[in-house]
Amino acid sequence: MSRFKKRHFEALKDPQVAYLSPLAVIAHIDLDAFYAQCEQIRLGLSREDPVVCRQWNSIIAVSYAARKFGISRIESITSAKQKCPQLICPHVATYKKGTTHWDWYEEPNPAEYKVSLDPFRSESRKILKVFKNYCPWAEKASIDEMFLDLGPFIYREALRYFDELSEDAIGHLAADDPLPALPIIPEHVRWTGKVYGSPPKPSDWDDVFFMLASMYLDKIRQALLDEMGYTSSAGLAVNKFMAKLGSGMNKPNNQTIVPNSSIQEFLTEFSIKDFWGLGGKYGQRIIDSFNVPEQGSIPYLRNFSVQQLQEKLGDEEGTKLYNLLRGISASEITARIDIKTMQSVKQFGSKGVKTLEDCKQWLRVYSADLRNRVFDLDAETSTIRRPKRITIGYRLYRDKTSIHHDKQMQCPSLQSKSLEPDEFLEELYRLSVELLQQVIDTSEHAFFPCSMLSLSLGSFESASNNVIEGFFQKGTKTNKLKEDFKIINTNDSNDNNNDEDDSEDDLFVSDSESQLKCSRCGLTLEATKMGEHNDWHYAKDLQQGLTGSLSIPSSKPTKRPQSSNRKPPSPNKKSRNDQSIFKFFTKN
Template identity: 30%
Template sequence: MSSPTSSRHDAQPQSRFTFRDLRLLGQSSVNSPLRVITLIDFDCFYAQCESVRLGLSPDQPLGVQQFKHVIAMNYAGRAAGLKKVVNAEEAKLKCPSIVLQHVPTWREGDTTWRYRDDALEHMDIDKSSLDYYRLQSKKAMAVLKQTLPGDRQLIEKAGIDETYVDLSGPVHQELLKRFPEFVTEPPSLDAHLPLPIDPLLDWSDTAVEEDTSDEARQHVDWDDIALHIGCELVKSIRSAVQCELQYTCSAGIARNKVVAKLAAGHNKPNRQTVVRTCGIEPFLQQYKFTKIRGLGAKLGRQVSKAFETELVSDLLNVPRATLASKIGSSSAAWVYNVIRGIEYSEVTDRTQLKSVLSAKTFMVSLQDISQAEKWLYIFAADIMGRLEDLGGDRRPKTVAVHLQVNGPRAPTRSKQGPIPLGAKLDTDLLLKLSRDLLLALEKEGATWPLVTLSVSVNDLVDVERGSRAVDSLFAAAGKTSPLPSSRNSNGWSSNAKVVDTKVVETVKDTRANPKKRTLFDLGFAQQGSRNEHMSKKVRAIDNLTAKDEAKGDINGSGSPLHEDAPDVEDGEGAYDCPTCARPVPASDVLEHLDWHAAVELSENG
């Protein structure tokens, strides 16, 4: 590709893009028409992790098992006619050669999770763990960051196996290297760029979605150059991940998150797809609009019912005014734009967790605090291990206990309280705090028999920031209150200095907020009216997706992305439950299947 020269600027046909557009690209602005976004999506991630760990060929059918079900299947298994989530016995019948690897589990007395050959025989006392897959996801994220050039990296972790990256900044830097004339300040930012000279782009390693007309192919402009550089960057990331970790991933490269998401799944496995600007509308017309991010839940169903179709191609013929008359003006404006590939949500830095949760649904209900205490220790050790895996630089502000009593369809009760700022955060402290919260719940109402129990730590902040807050508090108070090093009246020890040891007196009862949901609503809210309201509130085990519910994504009109955006997107991270047929996020599937097993046990006596 040759560089344009300033002496030929006047003689060249002009680009439709301006120097202002180029500057906005360098600022990673959502308003730059040269913007480049990618979604990197690992292929059958859980199954890949196990194949690599076991040293198996990708051609060997493999499923990841969780008690009675297979929750993930590699492509070799799917080629044998198996779905992503099936009964383990069915998988063996259909594919006798399949390798079924059970997920790691926690067991009473453990200090960490581990792989076990007898997990199926101990499903009543074992707790499934996704920690191995989280660790591998963390390693992959580190490789991505090391490979991606530039100091300002905009990365949004959309799941354990999906990551959005705004490539605009790195692409802009590469453009300036290849075309140094652009470094010089132009006479006007509104001046048009010259068209690129000799725009022969080699897309051989990337599937290209484009307008196939000769006219469209001939009009290569700077948006195509930017996308091409983006493809080079994505290829280098995918190659680095495969080289260092032996994992393959697919990717979509486009101008925004909506189109990049669809493109990532368009040519799986182990391929990347770019959607040129001229190819956006033809590409989207291949899809049902219910597959588009933000149209997979209530709003999508509303549109489908109003116009008796799910096809983008049909909806393109509907005038905006007609859309507004059916679904309201605000929603209509967003839908009208998004089905044409016009979408402006930001890639936000969500690589860090906001909360960590450990939970268990019991086949045999817990009868008293002594039985629950054993699980509280496992939850605390599980949570601390995952916090340590984060590098020790994140500290939660609060801890919460959630429980379900008197059967699998009873209401959930929850209580939360602060983690003392000056206290040493360890397993013993989390155990003591969660035990105090459970005792407080016990005093307030019926707690036994207990069917489900979980502990979560929330509002994770940087340790340095938390330390500054503690210093400020101590400076204001003038002194600290030491805890005795020996066991206290409740039998738990701590050597920490804390501001307030009376956690029970400051707990917040979440029942006061009837709109708040816990992960257990995923299983227990079976009726449609309740399902409508649980979408963004349910995140089991680990809120890796970390969606900002209060703020929402921002669309082109500057209004929040609809609150009914799908909490389960169609892809490798979503599963169809074989029992209730509900789509379940990857991070929720273990607890969801645990719940079904508990229901089956209770109904069969």
């Protein structure tokens, strides 16, 4: 008999809960050197041509052909050409000051031009469309990354290949009854790609499902190559966290499968700072708190009990880290894009802009940039959403001191869904000039020279009656499961947040204005904290509803916790309970 239960398999057919099953199959696809590939394809070059994508005199992407010459993103164009005289160095698209359309210019001057990411966003949308043709349960993680939930596909494929899983064979089983033992696997069902460790002989249904998924994932990536010319790398695992780590392991143009039996060993290949969301200050806080060595950080941190982690990090963060160190995570694939702000900005350096006319010309560029992104988002999400406010931000340098302020105003005239793109641009430009004049008139300091100027749109609301919030139909049974096992962004990361920023340095900025109410305990928290709070609930549900429950084995046995009926703590309150996660479903 299998160690998996009937309900684990049945869950795969429902996209809203498939990711919670121990049989879940999640893919992460990462485009190889995306910006460089975009330019290579635009210029009709081959993958053997050394290409870098240039912004002013800096390199922002390096093709794999160029990397063979030792070229990296941290060097200048001059240095790169010394290493490879035949290097092809196209500049990213730019807006010329005062214009409303970007173009590709040979040698744009940063004082008179602003970078446009529109061509890359356009290609990203086309790529996502290709993926959705093969797997509608797709989530855009960033401009060059997508997640796919292959669970529903695997459910159908399993029924097609294996009579042992048909309704006739298992329909009489109770939800908690084990699945049948593995039959003989058809010869054409095989591992496709690189399997971490060595390709295991299938021992249970999870291995077979990974084999089926690896074949289909390879087909999806090949379709992208055939249709658009892009190579990609992918990871395949039981959750988004593991799949993302896997996609970067065998670049370029390859895919890595992480079987459940290999998770613990696989994670030792990485540093704690490689973990999704732990590369910045929070990751450094963990390193400092536990004196983590540079080498072997994962096995080292696994030696700490959940209580010890919670003592330093708090209940929610300690539990989250304890689980991540063991590859345990659960985060839904969702197509929802809830943009809160969009920003267009340019840094002008120490000299700054010196006249109102200069600022107005840049505001015209910003208005065009934001117009494009607003209407592109409409097309991408099949939803018309418009901003309620605009904001002018600026930075001045006076007496060696940086002064940064912003001013906002409501913009009801932009909320009409009847505005055509050019009408939206002109109205946004008019409002931005009006707001800038207010800024200049009320500034406590002389406004010119101004070293940074930005225009933002915020408080987006639906302007359409046929809003598509997601691609799943709601159902009573599914909602019941989601209520019991709701997990929101257990992998908090800036890879897929709710804001857009065209700062020429970063694509995204964070925003934590919104608050969410926990559906289980009623506690209201900032949205950015809700994922960790749900981890706490998940840990409290340890092994309930799963007699002989499945769990990913840890490198060190832990004490089984005693049940508790106490209420969940506030974000700052600490708990001493030993906690782990991986509760999937309760009995109805």
